[in-house]
Amino acid sequence: MVLACAVTAVAQAHGVDTATKDFLVSNEGLAIGPFLYIGAKHMVTGYDHLLFLLAVIFFLYRLKDVVVYVSFFTLGHSITLLSGVLAHISVNPYLIDAIIGLSVVYKGFDNLGGFKRVLGFQPNTKAAVLIFGLFHGFGLATKLQEFQLPKDGLLGNLIAFNVGVELGQVFALIFVLIAIVIWRRYQSFLRFSTVTNTFIMAAGLMLMGYQLTGYFTA
Amino acid sequence: MTDTAKEVTHGQVSARTLALSCVGAVVLAALALVLFILPAEYGKDPTGVGKALGLTRLASTAPVAREVFDPEKPGNRQDNVEIVVPAGKGLEYKLHVKKGDHFEYSWSSDSTALYFDFHGEPDGDTSGYFESYAEGTANGLAGSLNAPFDGNHGWYWENRSDQPATVKLLTFGTYSVVGKL
Numbered sequence: 001m002v003l004a005c006a007v008t009a010v011a012q013a014h015g016v017d018t019a020t021k022d023f024l025v026s027n028e029g030l031a032i033g034p035f036l037y038i039g040a041k042h043m044v045t046g047y048d049h050l051l052f053l054l055a056v057i058f059f060l061y062r063l064k065d066v067v068v069y070v071s072f073f074t075l076g077h078s079i080t081l082l083s084g085v086l087a088h089i090s091v092n093p094y095l096i097d098a099i100i101g102l103s104v105v106y107k108g109f110d111n112l113g114g115f116k117r118v119l120g121f122q123p124n125t126k127a128a129v130l131i132f133g134l135f136h137g138f139g140l141a142t143k144l145q146e147f148q149l150p151k152d153g154l155l156g157n158l159i160a161f162n163v164g165v166e167l168g169q170v171f172a173l174i175f176v177l178i179a180i181v182i183w184r185r186y187q188s189f190l191r192f193s194t195v196t197n198t199f200i201m202a203a204g205l206m207l208m209g210y211q212l213t214g215y216f217t218a
Numbered sequence: 219m220t221d222t223a224k225e226v227t228h229g230q231v232s233a234r235t236l237a238l239s240c241v242g243a244v245v246l247a248a249l250a251l252v253l254f255i256l257p258a259e260y261g262k263d264p265t266g267v268g269k270a271l272g273l274t275r276l277a278s279t280a281p282v283a284r285e286v287f288d289p290e291k292p293g294n295r296q297d298n299v300e301i302v303v304p305a306g307k308g309l310e311y312k313l314h315v316k317k318g319d320h321f322e323y324s325w326s327s328d329s330t331a332l333y334f335d336f337h338g339e340p341d342g343d344t345s346g347y348f349e350s351y352a353e354g355t356a357n358g359l360a361g362s363l364n365a366p367f368d369g370n371h372g373w374y375w376e377n378r379s380d381q382p383a384t385v386k387l388l389t390f391g392t393y394s395v396v397g398k399l
Binding site: 058059060065105108109110111112113114116117118122125190193194197198199201202203205206209210213214217218 | 235
């Protein structure tokens with residue numbers, strides 16, 4: 001028996017597209033390939049995650065530092081993605097996505113030396129990236145939890161999704177890194193870094209406004 | 219030499235620049251949200267600019283039913299009805315569908331978003347059992363159903379606002395109309 005095509009009437013935070021929805025609703029059992037792809041696609045199109053990463057690597061000049069910070073982010077979001085789905089941890093997707101928006105504002109502000117200026121000290125950046133990573137992971141988890149994925153093959157599918165997320169992250173990061181490394185060769189990078197981080201904060205605030213409105217109205 | 223004092227991981231701007239930057243970010247975000255994002259995503263348009271730009275149409279367009287009505291199919295019918303859901307009230311509208319029969323639907327509310335439950339009740343049941351196929355709060359929805367059992371299948375709409383809402387319902391497929399309950 002076939003259920004109604006339009007599954008979720010409640011407006012989505014940023015969700016998955018229709019074809020992916022149809023797949024996730026109907027799939028039973030292990031499907032490594034599709035989940036891998038869905039994870040990668042979700043990250044590559046996940047502008048909230050990518051904005052945070054951009055803000056994180058903005059002033060990281062050494063590849064070693066990029067690897068370290070991105071690893072903390074990866075660790076954070078993997079922990080909550082896996083445990084969130086497997087342990088059925090239920091969080092409101094609007095609130096989580098609003099916090100993800102907050103993470104973007106936070107790092108944009110941080111890039112301007114905002115915390116040092118306002119608080120007098122620099123909060124541990126690696127810790128911040130890890131902690132916000134946890135929230136990003138819950139955001140990823142809520143997208144999957146909507147579909148009440150069948151237990152059969154869930155662990156394998158979830159790991160495939162997580163690996164896909166990392167592959168998508170690396171893919172997107174390569175482009176961002178190339179662009180930013182080229183830009184850093186020009187004086188305009190430092191000259192426009194304030195404006196850029198202002199836009200990053202604005203984008204984060206837009207995300208927060210969008211998600212919080214959804215939380216209060218839906 | 220790895221001198222962490224020289225390790226660059228942050229910028230540092232003056233207090234004035236920081237303040238300007240924060241104010242700028244808030245203003246930019248507020249403008250974008252109020253003028254474009256909220257109208258387009260939620261139909262919330264406090265300034266009217268969203269409506270002028272046509273963005274509010276994005277939030278109120280009811281989804282389109284995917285199949286096309288085929289009058290050649292045996293038992294097929296097509297119905298277009300308007301149902302007024304009074305302010306603060308709920309009501310049901312049902313079709314009688316036999317097990318395995320199929321219909322498509324598309325409904326939209328002319329004003330406020332309505333709580334809805336698209337569900338079915340088996341024939342002859344006295345326990346009050348019903349199976350919910352889709353539930354939520356929306357301005358409209360489109361979909362279809364292959365009836366899992368003989369019975370009355372349809373919608374409960376609840377208007378939680380203080381204005382009456384008119385639901386336009388288009389259905390086509392294999393069923394008979396029970397109507398408002």
